[in-house]
Amino acid sequence: MSPNTKIIPIKVITPPNIGFFAQLAQQIENFFFQYRSWLSVIHVIMFFVFLALLFLPLFLSEPPEDGATPLSHFTLFVNYAMWGLWFPLVFISVIFTGRSWCGILCPMGAASEWVNKIGLQRQIPAWIRWEGTPIISFLIITILGQTVGVRDHPEAIAEVFGGTLLIAIIIGFIYGRNKRAWCRHMCPIGLLLGIFSRIGAIQFMPKRKKIGGEGYTEKGICPTMIDVVYKEESRHCIECFRCVNPKSEGALFLRIRKPGEEIEQIREHHPNIAEAWFLFLGTGIALGGFLWLVLPFYQDLRQIIGEKFIIDYGWYWLAESGSPWLMSVHPERHEVFTWLDFWLIVSFMVTCMLILTAILSSLTLLAAWLSGKVGGDSNLRNRFVELSYQYAPVAMVSLIIGLATALFLPLEYIGADKDTISYIKAGLFIIGLIWSVHLGNKILANQKISLKLRWLPLLPGILGSLVVALAWWPAIF
Ligand code: SF4
Ligand code: SF4
Known part of the structure; x- marks a missing residue:
């Protein structure tokens, strides 16, 4: 070892295995480790369901003004599915399961990553990596959603969600290498879900954690560019389970924690x-x-x-x-x-x-x-x-x-x-x-x-x- 070699201290964290939640976490981890490849099947199904929800109502007749319900007309069903189910349940689920929507179900992030594999794979530029980018993205989409009436009109749902899907695909096609630049830096709800995941009950922790603060890398396994051995915050973790391996000492493990714990100790979690x-x-x-x-x-x-x-x-x-x-x-x-x-x-x-x-x-x-x-x-x-x-x-x-x-x-x-x-x-x-x-x-x-x-x-x-x-x-x- 050269005298100039920097030694990075490592903290060894043993996954807990006693108690109901520790065992539940192990079972979830084992399950996803075994069936992780099936996530892509779920993503494909979700992608076509998403397209149907966005665009089918555009070809249907107007729901009758009297007596139509979400069960009797598909357009009303889509509206209810988006605003009565998807929107609140994604946010509520963050408390119990973290950003599970992102890693397990979201078709938009998955589509962005699919095209990334066949895309230009350019380095992610500084304007995308800027911390203010997801804030601006959220503000623009929230305001546009109001002016076009995204809560009332199927055309507006198609425009806002279809438009963001298209941009996610374009960004994925151009930037990053097997990564989700869109999810980490530009998704309008990514930052929102990220902040709320900090109060959530799910945490992915390195078993051998390098000390030195949360890191960013475009070279590692993580699709959202987390340098996993330094990982200390939940914000960017979309729960794809790629860094998890119950048998490996260098992998990350899933921990179920008390909701709110990360914010209680926010100074240890990269505020x-x-x-x-x-x-x-x-x-x-x-x-x-x-x-x-x-x-x-x-x-x-x-x-x-x-x-x-x-x-x-x-x-x-x-x-x-x-x-x-x-x-x-x-x-x-x-x-x-x-x-x-x-x-x-x-x-x-x-x-x-x-x-x-x-x-x-x-x-x-x-x-x-x-x-x-x-x-x-x-x-x-x-x-x-x-x-x-x-x-x-x-x-x-x-x-x-x-x-x-x-x-x-x-x-x-x-x-x-x-x-x-x-x-x-x-x-x-x-x-x-x-x-x-x-x-x-x-x-x-x-x-x-x-x-x-x-x-x-x-x-x-x-x-x-x-x-x-x-x-x-x-x-x-
Ligand atoms: S960050 Fe946005 S696009 Fe990416 S998986 Fe989450 S909700 Fe979907
Ligand atoms: S930290 Fe692990 S589980 Fe979280 S997004 Fe990165 S690779 Fe996936």
């Missing part, structure tokens, strides 16, 4: 400022996408601005509708957006995003500063990043309740009245809120703040979680 901003921005934009639909204030604003600019200033183009690729133009369903609607929706959502981001980032900064005042270790920036993760549970519950209203439809079908459903939603909100406060408390404990003084830096976090929960209040009642 990241881009994720902090994404939590604030993403929560804000999703809130804007919900509020413009339900607040009477938005309609009043539309009236005032319309009168001012169209009638007073003569900007008649604002009253015209634009391209159906950009906005909802469906006269047959009595919905035609104009440029006024388009710009108002975009501005309203962006304003909500900026306001919520300003509130949450200020409160988090205050919490980080107070933490320092009462003995918190590390510097202000690190404390800020760590404390921003406390909002993950309340943000996730808000997203599910606010944007997946169809999830609660079956309760109506079995006879639950509106009050009962509101109480269930309120109960979920309260669980999210309490969980967020609990995480804030644990993060502060790990910043070495004594129990006696912790309430002070905890207060801004409680206020921030309350702000998120209250902003979604119209979603409950």
